[in-house]
Amino acid sequence: MIAPSLEFASERGDPEAAQCRIFVSGRVPRVVGQCHPCSQNDGKVRVCVDFRDLNKASPKDDFPLPHIDMLVDNTIGHSMLSFMDGFFGYSQILMGPEDMEKTSFIIEWDDMIVKSRDRLDHLAAFERFFDRIRQFRLRLNPKKCTFGVTSRKLLGYMVSERGIEVDPDKIRAILDMPAPRIEREVRGFLGRLQYISRFIARLTDICEPIFQLLRKSQPTVWDDQCQRAFERIREYLLSPPTLAPPTPGRPLLLYLFVSDVALGCMLAQFDDSGKERAIYYLSKTMLDYETRYVVIERYCLALVWATCRLRHYMIKYLVHLISRLDPLRYLFNKPALVGRLMRWLFPMAEPLMTTSQTRMSLLVTNLSGWRMYFDGAANHSGYGIGVLLISPYGDHIPRSVRLAFLDRHLTMNNIVEYEACILGLETALELGIR
Numbered sequence: 001m002i003a004p005s006l007e008f009a010s011e012r013g014d015p016e017a018a019q020c021r022i023f024v025s026g027r028v029p030r031v032v033g034q035c036h037p038c039s040q041n042d043g044k045v046r047v048c049v050d051f052r053d054l055n056k057a058s059p060k061d062d063f064p065l066p067h068i069d070m071l072v073d074n075t076i077g078h079s080m081l082s083f084m085d086g087f088f089g090y091s092q093i094l095m096g097p098e099d100m101e102k103t104s105f106i107i108e109w110d111d112m113i114v115k116s117r118d119r120l121d122h123l124a125a126f127e128r129f130f131d132r133i134r135q136f137r138l139r140l141n142p143k144k145c146t147f148g149v150t151s152r153k154l155l156g157y158m159v160s161e162r163g164i165e166v167d168p169d170k171i172r173a174i175l176d177m178p179a180p181r182i183e184r185e186v187r188g189f190l191g192r193l194q195y196i197s198r199f200i201a202r203l204t205d206i207c208e209p210i211f212q213l214l215r216k217s218q219p220t221v222w223d224d225q226c227q228r229a230f231e232r233i234r235e236y237l238l239s240p241p242t243l244a245p246p247t248p249g250r251p252l253l254l255y256l257f258v259s260d261v262a263l264g265c266m267l268a269q270f271d272d273s274g275k276e277r278a279i280y281y282l283s284k285t286m287l288d289y290e291t292r293y294v295v296i297e298r299y300c301l302a303l304v305w306a307t308c309r310l311r312h313y314m315i316k317y318l319v320h321l322i323s324r325l326d327p328l329r330y331l332f333n334k335p336a337l338v339g340r341l342m343r344w345l346f347p348m349a350e351p352l353m354t355t356s357q358t359r360m361s362l363l364v365t366n367l368s369g370w371r372m373y374f375d376g377a378a379n380h381s382g383y384g385i386g387v388l389l390i391s392p393y394g395d396h397i398p399r400s401v402r403l404a405f406l407d408r409h410l411t412m413n414n415i416v417e418y419e420a421c422i423l424g425l426e427t428a429l430e431l432g433i434r
Helices: 003-014 015-020 052-057 069-072 119-135 168-175 183-195 208-212 224-237 295-309 327-332 340-348 414-429
Strands: 035-039 046-049 079-086 110-116 146-150 151-156 157-160 165-166 252-258 263-270 276-285 320-321 364-365 371-379 382-390 395-404
Touching: 079 119, 079 151, 079 168, 110 119, 146 151, 165 168, 168 183, 168 224, 183 208, 208 224, 252 295, 276 295, 295 320, 295 327, 295 340, 327 340, 371 414, 382 414, 395 414
Parallel strands: 252 320, 320 364
Antiparallel strands: 035 046, 079 110, 079 146, 151 157, 157 165, 252 263, 263 276, 371 382, 382 395
8 A cells, every 4th residue: 555645746756857858758668667656855755666576687787886884984084075966866877778678777876975185175076076977967966965064974874074973863763762662662672773783882792681572482571681781772872982994004903702692793993093993893693503502613603704794894904803712723723624614614715815815814812711620628538629621612621639648637628729729720831821
């Protein structure tokens, strides 16, 4: 069903488009796509055509559109910005007559930006821009153009010389909403968070009690844990971080985080002052079978997932991988990889080439050490101590010793435990653990 207002507007068409001769009437084609009128922010109606099935069957472009993150990053650091919107940009590129009845395409000449690092250079940049669009006979929509501003919304973000910030309207929508109580409201809240997830560190960990409500076996009951997670998110959004675009020529830092139920990462870089600035936050809930992986394999999973999501950064920069465990050594030191471990290597193949073939390599800083557990017992049967060393990769090294004291005085349990601790430290030294 189509709303009456949209139906009336779609039947009228757009007189401005007809006056500019953008749309051309033709015969009934062999392939007909279904039209869907959609309302726009300016009150007008845009008629969209559903060509998803046709697009799947069509050859893919060898030169795809730039990644949204790269477009946003390239806008930061300019003191003067101007935003132009193409007038029916979707329809301003001519199409071959043989394709008019069946082809749909994405147009990159709709939203355009003129940027300059110095205000004095802005007019010269405008002159080059208008010469270019005049050359290709492109038209602009003056109602949607903004000239000479220092910040503005771009592709869902606020961009300025400072960096990339959250859209204030998206923050306000979350801060003004009451705590959700039913499943539909929970999904709406989590859906709004997904729009700004790039700015929230460990989002999945924080909202884990809320995610639990969407499981089929879990009743939708908003308890105290859900309320605390809801309040933490609202408090976090009162002062959200300002993200920075990466500076070419400097290495990036990729931090991996793994918990019992979620994966997370942060991409960062040091600025001119030596301060570490965040570029991107990612988080993901693990599937049920993924939670049964051993810890080191969870880190492998996190690295593969982060590499796929941040591929547009990983293949252009030297990346220092910082994690509690070393997933690279685990993958490449195994004598034979089978199953999922082998599959995980395929998305890593391009970033892990030698530095002579690509501009990206991975270095690992191991943040965790070995764990040592020790205990001792003293009773009428004698004295004994036990030590268990656990490596960062989950290897267990047990050791136990029966003690014999020359002094026949009563030996307390704490003395035996001291001996157990000393035994554990000596064992660690023998193994070369630092």
